[in-house]
Amino acid sequence: MIMDGDLHGLERTVEREMGLLRGLPDVAPRPECLARVQAAVRAEALRAARRGPLRRWVRVASGVAAAAALVFGWTTWSRATRGPALPDPEAVVAEWAAALDESNYCLRQLTTSGWARGDATRDAAAELDELLQGLDDSFERFEGL
Amino acid sequence: MTHASVQLGRWGALGVVLLLGGWAVPAGAQGPPKREGFRSPPTTQDAGRGGFRGRRMEHVMRGLFRIEPEDEGPLQPGEAEELLEFAREHAPRLHRAMTALRERSPERFAERMATHAPRLRHLRRVWARNPRLGAIIQTYAENLIEIERGARALRKTPADSPTYERDLQALRDLIADNLRRESDALEALAEHLDAQRATRVAERVTQLTTAGADLSTEPEKVRDLVATYLAAAGDAERNAAREKLEAAVTHQLTTESAALRERAARQREHAPEEVDRRVEHALAPGPPGRPDQHPPHR
Numbered sequence: 001m002i003m004d005g006d007l008h009g010l011e012r013t014v015e016r017e018m019g020l021l022r023g024l025p026d027v028a029p030r031p032e033c034l035a036r037v038q039a040a041v042r043a044e045a046l047r048a049a050r051r052g053p054l055r056r057w058v059r060v061a062s063g064v065a066a067a068a069a070l071v072f073g074w075t076t077w078s079r080a081t082r083g084p085a086l087p088d089p090e091a092v093v094a095e096w097a098a099a100l101d102e103s104n105y106c107l108r109q110l111t112t113s114g115w116a117r118g119d120a121t122r123d124a125a126a127e128l129d130e131l132l133q134g135l136d137d138s139f140e141r142f143e144g145l
Numbered sequence: 146m147t148h149a150s151v152q153l154g155r156w157g158a159l160g161v162v163l164l165l166g167g168w169a170v171p172a173g174a175q176g177p178p179k180r181e182g183f184r185s186p187p188t189t190q191d192a193g194r195g196g197f198r199g200r201r202m203e204h205v206m207r208g209l210f211r212i213e214p215e216d217e218g219p220l221q222p223g224e225a226e227e228l229l230e231f232a233r234e235h236a237p238r239l240h241r242a243m244t245a246l247r248e249r250s251p252e253r254f255a256e257r258m259a260t261h262a263p264r265l266r267h268l269r270r271v272w273a274r275n276p277r278l279g280a281i282i283q284t285y286a287e288n289l290i291e292i293e294r295g296a297r298a299l300r301k302t303p304a305d306s307p308t309y310e311r312d313l314q315a316l317r318d319l320i321a322d323n324l325r326r327e328s329d330a331l332e333a334l335a336e337h338l339d340a341q342r343a344t345r346v347a348e349r350v351t352q353l354t355t356a357g358a359d360l361s362t363e364p365e366k367v368r369d370l371v372a373t374y375l376a377a378a379g380d381a382e383r384n385a386a387r388e389k390l391e392a393a394v395t396h397q398l399t400t401e402s403a404a405l406r407e408r409a410a411r412q413r414e415h416a417p418e419e420v421d422r423r424v425e426h427a428l429a430p431g432p433p434g435r436p437d438q439h440p441p442h443r
Contacts, residue, residue: 098307101306101307101308123245124242124245124246124249124250124253125246125250125253125257127242127245127246128239128242128243128246128257128261129257129261130290131238131239131242131286131287131290132239132261132264132265134286134287134289134290135264135268135282135283135286136264137286137289138282138285138286138289139210139211139264139267139282140210141285141327142209142210142282142285142327142330143206143207143209143210143211145327145330145331145334145408
């Protein structure tokens with residue numbers, strides 16, 4: 001079922017994560033750090049590819065995430081040449097890996113929840129039905145308290 | 146029934162968690178989606194209610210928590226707008242969904258409103274009778290949806306995912322919040338009953354002293370007082386008997402609301418372990434709604 005609430009939640013998550021990314025300080029990652037990010041992306045892609053019927057979508061998601069990570073890495077690297085570097089690039093790599101993992105998760109959620117189908121009327125009707133069903137269930141629950 | 150078994154039954158009934166992940170309604174399905182994964186909530190017939198809830202309480206609970214005949218019936222001209230206005234004032238999320246559907250498809254909106262009118266009228270009635278209770282239920286219902294979504298997502302998320310712990314905590318917070326709201330509802334209900342006590346006592350005494358009233362489930366003391374009242378020789382004796390009967394009924398009703406408050410306090414006291422249990426149950430694998438997925442009673 002397509003759920004506006006899910007999509008709005010994911011949208012907020014993406015916005016929040018983008019804000020966090022923007023807040024990351026400039027850093028000059030060592031080549032081995034970049035290599036670790038790339039390895040993490042490949043490992044994630046391989047792991048996700050083993051998960052069954054969503055294989056194709058996961059591959060797409062992983063590819064997008066990997067591309068985003070590389071663009072981000074190059075951008076911050078180039079910015080880092082003009083600013084101070086963080087002393088602990090390892091921690092930044094860990095942040096990147098976590099962000100990648102989460103972005104993959106979010107993309108999987110988007111694809112598996114049927115975002116691409118995009119029937120707005122059905123979305124709204126489903127949301128309304130779900131809210132009313134929640135009320136039904138709540139009233140039933142409260143009567144049983 | 147021993148005290149321990151009463152406790153066991155009460156907490157067991159409380160422990161019936163409301164959700165399991167339901168899969169989607171097929172695209173284009175007509176009518177509201179059925180939550181296949183929704184666990185049967187406890188009923189008033191559950192064991193271990195402690196015996197405090199009699200027919201009087203049942204009547205009040207039904208009036209508040211069930212759709213009554215006055216809520217039924219087709220939408221009247223202009224009523225959809227009234228319900229929209231009510232939602233705008235008290236249920237913003239519901240209002241957003243309603244207005245979104247109306248903008249995108251007036252036909253579907255009319256269809257869904259016709260289907261949901263009884264529940265919307267019911268919600269409006271509860272808000273009118275007891276705004277505190279209305280607000281509690283409104284938020285509880287919205288939390289319930291998020292709990293279901295959260296649990297469904299978590300069941301599909303590897304435990305070693307970096308988002309898992311965060312999402313698990315979010316689920317736990319929602320479940321804890323709803324548990325608090327259940328306690329709040331019990332207290333609100335006690336207040337509601339207390340506020341209506343004088344009226345309820347008068348109605349009850351009138352009912353008890355009506356010729357042919359069924360007294361079979363009443364305590365012996367009440368039956369004796371009714372008999373004394375009915376056999377009174379004069380006004381003075383009858384008034385005295387009525388006062389005693391009113392005092393006895395007042396005591397019954399006071400005990401009811403006190404029991405609700407006691408129940409709320411007990412629920413708050415045991416909230417941490419109850420939250421743990423509900424979280425564990427919400428994340429339990431397996432097809433939703435199976436009876437064996439009900440949390441074991443303690």
